[in-house]
Amino acid sequence: MPHDLNYYLATLAVYFLVYCVLTLGLNITFGMAGIFDFSYITFMAIGAYFAGVAVLPPSNQPGLQWILGLNLGFPLDLLIGAAAAGVMGLLIGLLAIRRIRSDYLAMVLVAVWTIAWSVTSNMIGLFNGQQGLIGVPQPFETQLGVNPNDYVFVFIPIAAVVLAILFTVAYCIERSPFGRALRATREDQDVAAAFGKRTVRLRLTAMTIGCLYAGVAGALTIEFLSAMSPNAWAIVETVIIFSALIVGGRGNVFGAVLGALLVRIVIIEGTGLLPTLPDHPELIGATRNILIGLLVIAVLYFRPQGVIPERRRRYFEARKPAADTSQEVAKGG
């Protein structure tokens, strides 16, 4: 295979792995706990920026300004990015989730994105404003001394290991009593509370886990691309991640992965291959959004729970007559 094609496919693989982290995180917040976190992409950005300023040196020139500048390396930057996103998510959750019911919460979270985006764009000293962070050194770049064109092959295993860990965590959550309690809370908060669930705590935990995932995805993004700016986290990005999850199947880790593949790779990268019309360069983006919209509508129409719906654990084994259990029934009383 020609090197160019290898390089292209390897780059796609990285995008896919990182996007899986995003959909898996949203799957916990939205898919399992039912929180419409329309600020989701904000936490990807927080993860990216904090990972960036963890790696970059302190800034000292006009035009290149940012906070911190810790000169750290991988994986500390990733942990710092994730922690920053998780802490911010927890704080916003404490303010919003405790007091506001679901329908308004979605709007409040859109406002969170708006504020975060404006502040980041306009406070130059925070993360270099509209221009964003650039030239962030890549993990192991100097130690390995690889040719920049081959770096992607270094990064694939890094992203794969991170995704493997996060996929396992999400898988365990999905199949646990904790996950079941999240889903019950999603279905009906009042009833879940009437059966003893601490619903606020459950929702806060889900929101925080989702933000941690988004933060990791952001850290991986800036590590790979060496840059992050407000253009990369427009509000539509949150909508696209929601679309991916709804298409793949919310509430199911495999659905989250499939959604990342279909939306991030097939549609977004696929439309990227379309020829650009010289007079209408914006057509590619428009085609992309239309295709995503059509796909979401088609899935909601034909398969409302997504291509891979939430897993229903089935119990088949034959039972003996229930003579003994009927006695246990009211023992707690």
Next chain:
Amino acid sequence: MAEPLLSVTEVVHAYGGVQAVNGCTFEVPEGVICGLIGPNGAGKTTLVDVVAGALHLQRGTVRYAGADVGGWSPDRLARAGLIRTFQLSREFRQLTVLENLLVAATGRIDESLAGALFRRRQIAVAERALVKEARGLLEIFGLDPLRNDLAVTLSGGQKRLLELARAVMAHPRLLLLDEPMAGINPALMGLLEAHIRRLNSQGITFLMVEHNLGVVDRMCEPVVVMAEGKALAVGSMADHRASDAVVTAYLGRGRPA
């Protein structure tokens, strides 16, 4: 004499200007099936909501199991064994019938995030026991063949049964039922009646809002009559039938239940 399991004293709850519960006082001794009857709008559902912590206690006292529980959250009351059902069935729609029951077993399995990641073996053991118990209950309620179906697919009557089975799975000490017989056919009514009696004989105390006076007559003692937000009378159905005040509260409005 032992303190009653539940005592409601001068409880008040107003929705804006509407005094739904207006100084309601009565007691539920442990071990009974206590009826709560009264015309539409008497404040029965509001009272159940206040006792269960779903509505704020504006004035008065609610004591349960020896504690002043005014201001307790619904989940705290539930963990203390005070469980309620809803006037309209509210199943967890996208969970299976069996999962609906498993969710109710709060406190009998590790539901923490740390448990999900690091104590999977202990959880699997606890889960097996819960599944066994839940399936035993489903079998009693005739729902075991539907255990793997999403709750949203059940019929109205099956949802009623699921509500009760799920409440029992929570190991309640006091079970508040809000019109459990509403909108179900007579055969199912007889079945629910038998279930409630059996659970009562196993030690669960009931406070049951019910419009069907035949059912109340057969099952409940004592019976609290509520009207206009107050407990008008407490006694047996025979007492109530002989009481002018009670008959007027019901019949005077031309609205026998």
